[in-house]
Amino acid sequence: MTLAAGVLEGNRLALARLLTHIENDTAEGRAALGELFPHTGRAHLVGVTGAPGTGKSSLVNQLARLIRNPGGGQAPQRVAVIAIDPSSPFTGGAILGDRVRMRDLAGDAGVFIRSMASRGSLGGLAATTSGMVQVLDAAGFEIILVETVGAGQAEVDIARLAHTTLVVEAPGLGDEIQAIKAGILEIADILVVNKADRPGAENTERALRNMLQLAHPVQHTFRHHGTLESVSSAMVQPVNEQPIWVPPVLRTVATEGSGMEQVWQAIIQHRQHLEASGEWQQRERSRLETELDGLLQATLVSRWRNQISAQEYQRVIARLVERRISPWKAVEALLDGDQA
Amino acid sequence: MTLAAGVLEGNRLALARLLTHIENDTAEGRAALGELFPHTGRAHLVGVTGAPGTGKSSLVNQLARLIRNPGGGQAPQRVAVIAIDPSSPFTGGAILGDRVRMRDLAGDAGVFIRSMASRGSLGGLAATTSGMVQVLDAAGFEIILVETVGAGQAEVDIARLAHTTLVVEAPGLGDEIQAIKAGILEIADILVVNKADRPGAENTERALRNMLQLAHPVQHTFRHHGTLESVSSAMVQPVNEQPIWVPPVLRTVATEGSGMEQVWQAIIQHRQHLEASGEWQQRERSRLETELDGLLQATLVSRWRNQISAQEYQRVIARLVERRISPWKAVEALLDGDQA
Numbered sequence: 001m002t003l004a005a006g007v008l009e010g011n012r013l014a015l016a017r018l019l020t021h022i023e024n025d026t027a028e029g030r031a032a033l034g035e036l037f038p039h040t041g042r043a044h045l046v047g048v049t050g051a052p053g054t055g056k057s058s059l060v061n062q063l064a065r066l067i068r069n070p071g072g073g074q075a076p077q078r079v080a081v082i083a084i085d086p087s088s089p090f091t092g093g094a095i096l097g098d099r100v101r102m103r104d105l106a107g108d109a110g111v112f113i114r115s116m117a118s119r120g121s122l123g124g125l126a127a128t129t130s131g132m133v134q135v136l137d138a139a140g141f142e143i144i145l146v147e148t149v150g151a152g153q154a155e156v157d158i159a160r161l162a163h164t165t166l167v168v169e170a171p172g173l174g175d176e177i178q179a180i181k182a183g184i185l186e187i188a189d190i191l192v193v194n195k196a197d198r199p200g201a202e203n204t205e206r207a208l209r210n211m212l213q214l215a216h217p218v219q220h221t222f223r224h225h226g227t228l229e230s231v232s233s234a235m236v237q238p239v240n241e242q243p244i245w246v247p248p249v250l251r252t253v254a255t256e257g258s259g260m261e262q263v264w265q266a267i268i269q270h271r272q273h274l275e276a277s278g279e280w281q282q283r284e285r286s287r288l289e290t291e292l293d294g295l296l297q298a299t300l301v302s303r304w305r306n307q308i309s310a311q312e313y314q315r316v317i318a319r320l321v322e323r324r325i326s327p328w329k330a331v332e333a334l335l336d337g338d339q340a
Numbered sequence: 341m342t343l344a345a346g347v348l349e350g351n352r353l354a355l356a357r358l359l360t361h362i363e364n365d366t367a368e369g370r371a372a373l374g375e376l377f378p379h380t381g382r383a384h385l386v387g388v389t390g391a392p393g394t395g396k397s398s399l400v401n402q403l404a405r406l407i408r409n410p411g412g413g414q415a416p417q418r419v420a421v422i423a424i425d426p427s428s429p430f431t432g433g434a435i436l437g438d439r440v441r442m443r444d445l446a447g448d449a450g451v452f453i454r455s456m457a458s459r460g461s462l463g464g465l466a467a468t469t470s471g472m473v474q475v476l477d478a479a480g481f482e483i484i485l486v487e488t489v490g491a492g493q494a495e496v497d498i499a500r501l502a503h504t505t506l507v508v509e510a511p512g513l514g515d516e517i518q519a520i521k522a523g524i525l526e527i528a529d530i531l532v533v534n535k536a537d538r539p540g541a542e543n544t545e546r547a548l549r550n551m552l553q554l555a556h557p558v559q560h561t562f563r564h565h566g567t568l569e570s571v572s573s574a575m576v577q578p579v580n581e582q583p584i585w586v587p588p589v590l591r592t593v594a595t596e597g598s599g600m601e602q603v604w605q606a607i608i609q610h611r612q613h614l615e616a617s618g619e620w621q622q623r624e625r626s627r628l629e630t631e632l633d634g635l636l637q638a639t640l641v642s643r644w645r646n647q648i649s650a651q652e653y654q655r656v657i658a659r660l661v662e663r664r665i666s667p668w669k670a671v672e673a674l675l676d677g678d679q680a
Contacts, residue, residue, distance in 0.1 A: 033666055323381055
C-alpha cells in the first residue's frame with residue numbers, strides 16, 4: 001500500500017511519514033501529493049499569526065479543544081495543527097519544541113499536531129506548508145490551523161494560503177502603532193486581543209478598531225449611523241449590496257479558555273461569508289496560483305543549476321568578487337554565456 | 341552626465357534619483373549599478389534588527405549622530421541609513437513615514453537617510469536593498485546602517501547582507517524565551533538591550549547571556565575560568581588560537597544617548613575582528629553569491645514568463661483549480677508541454 005493510500009484510509013503512521021517526505025521534498029512525497037490532490041479542497045484553512053508573546057500557541061491549543069468539544073449540540077470536527085517554528089534559519093533546529101504544549105489533546109484521533117522548523121528558504125517554507133495542508137486536507141481534517149510567529153513575509157504567505165487569517169495581539173507589547181507598521185492588519189480576517197485580562201487591553205482594542213477604520217474604508221459608511229462598536233455582526237451589508245467582511249475585534253484570555261467560543265463562531269461566520277460571496281473560490285484559485293508560481297520558480301532554478309558547470313559558476317563568482325563584472329553582468333554571463 | 345557619474349561626484353540629487361531607479365528596478369538603474377559596481381566594497385554594512393517596540397529607530401538615529409560626532413579626536417565618518425519600513429505588503433504604502441525622526445541629522449552632507457517600503461516579494465526586497473547599498477557604498481558612505489523590523493526571513497536576509505548585525509531587544513516585550521524561538525540570536529554579532537532603564541532589563545540581559553551560551557558553544561570553554569560576565573573583551577582567544585567573536589551584550593537607553601559609545605566601539609571591534617580573521621572576505625563573497633542567486637532566480641522566472649502564452653497558463657490553472665492535475669503535474673505541463 002502506498003503512503004497516500006494509507007493516508008486516505010486514516011492511518012496516522014502513514015500520515016506522519018508522508019508529512020516527513022513532504023518536509024524533505026522527496027520524490028515519494030511529490031508522487032503522493034499527486035495521488036492525494038484530487039481528494040483535497042474540503043478543509044477550512046485557518047492561519048493564526050501575531051508577534052512573539054501574544055499567546056498564539058495557547059490560543060491555537062484552546063481553539064483545537066473547542067473544535068473537538070464544541071458544546072451546544074454541535075458535532076466535533078477533525079482538526080489538524082501545523083505550528084511553524086521559526087527556530088533557527090541557520091541550523092534548522094528548534095531549541096524548544098512546542099509539541100509538549102498540546103499534551104492534553106494527545107490520544108484524540110480527531111486531532112493531529114505537527115511542528116515544522118522554518119529552515120532556510122521562504123519559498124521552500126511556503127511550498128512545504130502548502131504540501132502539508134494538502135495531505136491533511138486529503139486525510140479528512142476539516143479544520144487546519146496553521147500557526148506562525150513574527151511579522152513579515154511569513155504572515156503574507158499565510159494569508160495567501162489560508163481561507164481565514166486570525167491576527168493575535170496582546171496588551172503591553174510596545175506601541176500599538178507598531179502593529180500598523182508591521183502591516184499585518186491588512187491580512188487579518190479576525191483580530192484577537194489575547195491576554196485581555198492584562199492592563200491596557202482596552203487601549204489595544206481601541207487602537208485596533210481605529211486602525212481598522214483606516215484599513216477598511218467601507219467602515220466609514222457606518223460611522224454616520226453609529227460608532228464602530230455598535231456594529232455587532234461581523235458581516236454587514238454595505239450600500240452596494242455586496243456582502244463585505246468587516247474584521248471583528250475579539251477579546252480572549254486563552255490560558256483560561258475565555259472568549260474562545262466567540263473566536264470559533266467568527267471563524268465559522270467567516271467561512272459562511274466566503275462561500276456566500278464567492279470569495280472562497282477566489283481564494284482557492286489564488287492559493288493554487290501562488291503555489292504553482294513557487295513550484296515553477298523552484299523548478300526553473302533547480303533545472304538551470306543541474307545544467308551549469310560548477311567550474312563556470314565559480315569562474316563567474318570569482319570575477320564578481322574581484323569586482324571585474326557587476327552582478328547583472330554575472331547573470332548574463334551565466335545565462336547567456338557572455339564573456340563580459 | 342549619467343546618474344552614476346553624478347553619484348560618484350557626490351551629487352545628492354543624483355543619488356536620490358538613482359535610489360528611486362533601483363527601487364523601481366529600471367533599466368537605467370541596472371545600467372548605473374553596473375557602472376558603480378567597481379567602486380563598491382569599501383563600506384561597512386551594519387544591519388540593525390529586532391522586534392517592534394524595542395526602539396531600533398532611536399538607536400539607529402543616535403548611532404548616526406555618534407558616527408558624525410565621535411568625540412575623542414576621532415574623525416567623523418560618512419553614514420547612510422536605509423530604513424526598511426515593512427508597512428503594507430499589499431498596498432505598498434507606508435501609513436507612517438519615519439523620515440521625520442531623523443530631522444536633527446538633516447542638513448549634514450555626511451548623512452543620507454532613505455526609507456523603503458517592504459512591498460510584495462522578499463526576493464525583490466533583498467535585491468533592492470543590495471542595490472541601494474551598492475549605490476551608497478560607491479557614493480562614499482563609509483558606514484551603511486540597514487534597519488528592519490520583525491523577526492523572520494527579513495532578518496536572515498539582512499544577516500546575509502551585512503558585515504555586522506545588531507539585534508536589539510528591550511525589557512518587557514513578553515517572554516524572553518520567545519527570542520530563542522524567533523532564532524534571531526544566531527544572526528547577532530552584537531546584542532543590545534535597549535530601554536535599559538526600564539524594569540526587567542537585568543532579566544533580559546541575563547536571559548540573552550544564557551541563550552548565547554547555548555548558541556555559541558565556544559563560550560563553554562570560558563565557563564571553567566570564570567563567569568561569562570567576566571569576559572570583558574568581545575573578541576577572545578579560544579583554545580585553538582583562532583579568533584572567535586563572542587557577541588557582546590550591551591545596555592543602552594537610546595532616547596538619552598546612553599550606552600551608544602559602547603555600541604559604536606563594538607561595531608568597530610567587530611570590523612577589526614572580521615578583517616583579522618579573514619571573515620570580511622568570506623562575508624563579502626557569500627553576500628555577492630546570495631545576491632547573484634536572487635538575480636538569477638528572478639531572471640529565469642521573468643524570461644520564462646515572457647515566453648509562455650497567457651492562454652496556455654490559464655488553461656493549466658483551470659485544470660489545477662478543477663483538481664484534474666496536481667500542482668507538480670501543472671509545473672511539468674507548463675515547462676515541458678506535457679498534456680497530463
